[in-house]
Amino acid sequence: MPGILLDTLNGKRTGKVPLWLMRQAGRYLPEYRALRAEKGGFLELAYDSEAAAEITLQPIRRFGFDGAILFSDILVIPHAMGQDLWFEAGEGPRLAPQLVDGAWQALEAMPERLAPVYGTVERCRALLGPETTMLGFAGSPWTVATYMVAGQGSKDQGEARALAYRDPAAFGALLEAIETATVDYLIGQIDAGVEAVQLFDSWAGSLAPDQYERWVIAPNARLAAAIHAARPGVPVIGFPKGSGEKLAAYARETGVDAVGIDETLDPRRVTANLPEGMPVQGNLDPLLLLAGGDALTVRTRTVLAAFADRPHVFNLGHGISQFTPIDHVEQLVATVRAWQG
Incomplete structure (x- = not known):
């Protein structure tokens, strides 16, 4: 029998609210920090199937979340497409060469770099009970492209936005290449045991409305359609993130089965504008989880009440902070589990 998370993503209301947290497998857990100290850097962990599976399962053992999210990174796709990838301590990911002109064609694809990720999924699925949904993910083409063009993250995604205006044909070709690699990657995850997938468009909010339609909605619609066609029934x-008033159009036009909501949006206003019956995911502020206290309990209940009339997966508005105290997560879990709305 599927767990309540998978049922909820399929549009069912089970009477219970499933719970998982973005970045739940990672730096806020002492067991993760211990394993990283033993094994080495982030990328080494992500490409070590045994270690990555252990990290994926750590929060399930500790908190009993309803979903186990694959421990990996959205930038394994550009790495598999042929860019060099490494992580600078305290500064984040780096990619080379920078694709400032969008010319990805000179890269030598290395899809074999993704094999350890599929191995991680297989290990996790074999160890998880049927009540826990195995979640896979990938970055959406726009967000992945911003890193590929600039060679790193940026505050305003200026290099990618400028290229999209200056040479939309070249930028479009880059996004199509990312789409193709991403579809293959997600199908590989599904075939290895993933039961639902999430498309992270972390920098969607940086685009003007016409650019959003072209570089966020259209590519995600093609991705969702390709996954649905290749593996029917996988949500x-x-x-x-950051879509604001454009979220309703995203939900209507992309064909995704559920939509994640960041912490900047009022859940009551959001739910009024989404397609009827569409599952939603979110949207507690990660900084409130970091702060804890009575305000955490109050806001958690507010979010639960706001989404009580539709299928709802409780989650954060983005990833959990590495400095979040364990007891605050325990407080959140207890509040969600006790909800009787």
């Missing part, structure tokens, strides 16, 4: 969660 696709779309998470276009």
